[in-house]
Amino acid sequence: MNEPTFRQIRYFVAVAREGQVSRAAKELNVSQSAVTTAIRQLEEIVGAPLFDRHAGGMGLTYEGTIFQDHARRVLSALDEAVRAPNLRRSEVEGALRLAMTYTVAGYYASPYLERFIRAFPKVTLQMVEAPREAIEDGLVSGRYDLALMLTSNIANQEGLLYETLLQSRRRLWVGAEHPLLEKPVVTLADVAQEPYVMLTVDEASNTAQRYWNHLRARPRIAFRTSSTEAVRSMVGAGMGVTILSDMVYRPWSLDGRRVDVITLADPIPTMNVGLAWAANVEHSAAVQAFCEFMHRG
Structure with missing residues (x-):
């Protein structure tokens, strides 16, 4: 073989x-x-x-x-x-207080954190999950050293610095037998005709409003939920459609139903993930090591 x-x-x-x-x-x-x-x-x-x-x-x-x-x-x-031979020659040590938002912790961070811990065994990684507002306050107040978060959602543009590591495009999720799969071009106007399952966690509904505001049409919201898996199951069951990022996309729901994706003709902003920290704060060796590690990611 x-x-x-x-x-x-x-x-x-x-x-x-x-x-x-x-x-x-x-x-x-x-x-x-x-x-x-x-x-x-x-x-x-x-x-x-x-x-x-x-x-x-x-x-x-x-x-x-x-x-x-x-x-x-x-x-x-x-x-x-x-990369390991160079990384393990480092004698970096100390504590790193890292905050993460829900979506980043669940769908992005784990593989990187696992590898960082192995590469830098002398760094104590203190992790916490929190909403964006709490993370922004924590960075400015010095409660957190660094954050992995949705940089496209950051509100404090003056007190924080940030850089994007991943731009995850948003696409339309539909069930496997949905009629929109047969259309050569699908627009937000088409989506507005369908029952819509709205994810609310990590300000997803606020983000969606930004691109819907450009249309007179509005999504026909059938259900709001903070659970990505609930969205996936309902879409797979044909109970509605949604627009979410590729980072959280999986082709199967927990109950084994197929979820397909369609690239929309309308411009939809990406969901950006990256690092954020307080402005005018000097990074410790542990923070610098983590930032460099994520850049190489």
């Missing part, structure tokens, strides 16, 4: 993230045929289809979702193996 190559795994992860071969090829700076061939070879090795092909692009199958989790770990381990 042939073994998957790192190139095939890297191409797979890119397609899973982008949802389209063309986007993945552009990101990887290779031809679309190279990506398509790598995916086909990988599926032959695995012995199962990893993607569902449809008019809107590529969606992970159940087997593809499982493979994606392992593929990400493989690439992270390889990256750490390359």
